[in-house]
Amino acid sequence: MSIASGPIFQVAWVVHDLDAAEQEFTDSYGVDRWVRMPRMHFGPESCSYRGAPADYTIDTSLGYAGGQQLELIAPVSGTNLYTETLARSGPGLHHIAWVPDDFDAALAAARACGTEIAQHCTMAELGMEFVYLDGGPLGSYIELLRLPADARAMFDSMIPSGYRNPWSHG
Numbered sequence: 420m421s422i423a424s425g426p427i428f429q430v431a432w433v434v435h436d437l438d439a440a441e442q443e444f445t446d447s448y449g450v451d452r453w454v455r456m457p458r459m460h461f462g463p464e465s466c467s468y469r470g471a472p473a474d475y476t477i478d479t480s481l482g483y484a485g486g487q488q489l490e491l492i493a494p495v496s497g498t499n500l501y502t503e504t505l506a507r508s509g510p511g512l513h514h515i516a517w518v519p520d521d522f523d524a525a526l527a528a529a530r531a532c533g534t535e536i537a538q539h540c541t542m543a544e545l546g547m548e549f550v551y552l553d554g555g556p557l558g559s560y561i562e563l564l565r566l567p568a569d570a571r572a573m574f575d576s577m578i579p580s581g582y583r584n585p586w587s588h589g
Contacts, residue, residue: 422528423517426585431490433501433513450482466540475499486582500538516562
């Protein structure tokens with residue numbers, strides 16, 4: 420049974436220093452523009468980490484390599500999957516994300532397969548929800564996203580001219 424299929428929505432790295440990571444991607448890989456989202460707070464009412472309520476803050480930055488979304492994540496406070504990864508292996512690839520057509524069915528399929536849900540958060544004000552599945556033999560995590568149409572449109576508006584997102588259906 421497939422948990423998710425289709426194109427990859429996002430590739431993400433966890434880093435200590437957003438400025439340095441953005442500069443590396445800009446200089447070496449041609450990512451021209453970054454959109455910062457500082458001090459994103461996730462509280463225990465909307466997020467769990469390894470099955471327990473979580474309370475943490477992160478800084479993130481989004482950029483595009485062509486139509487492919489890249490995310491950089493720098494933990495600010497609290498314990499979470501990002502701090503765990505940095506402590507275990509340092510900066511590097513953190514997750515690959517998919518936006519399943521049916522988020523609830525994909526999450527149910529992951530659970531039915533016995534896949535560990537390492538972190539689960541909702542952003543009710545945006546209608547977004549995301550889970551990180553333990554990558555098992557893959558190493559890095561797999562993220563599943565519930566992404567409503569207005570959030571998709573926001574991300575689409577960030578794609579550089581001349582490219583299109585790989586997940587569009589048209």
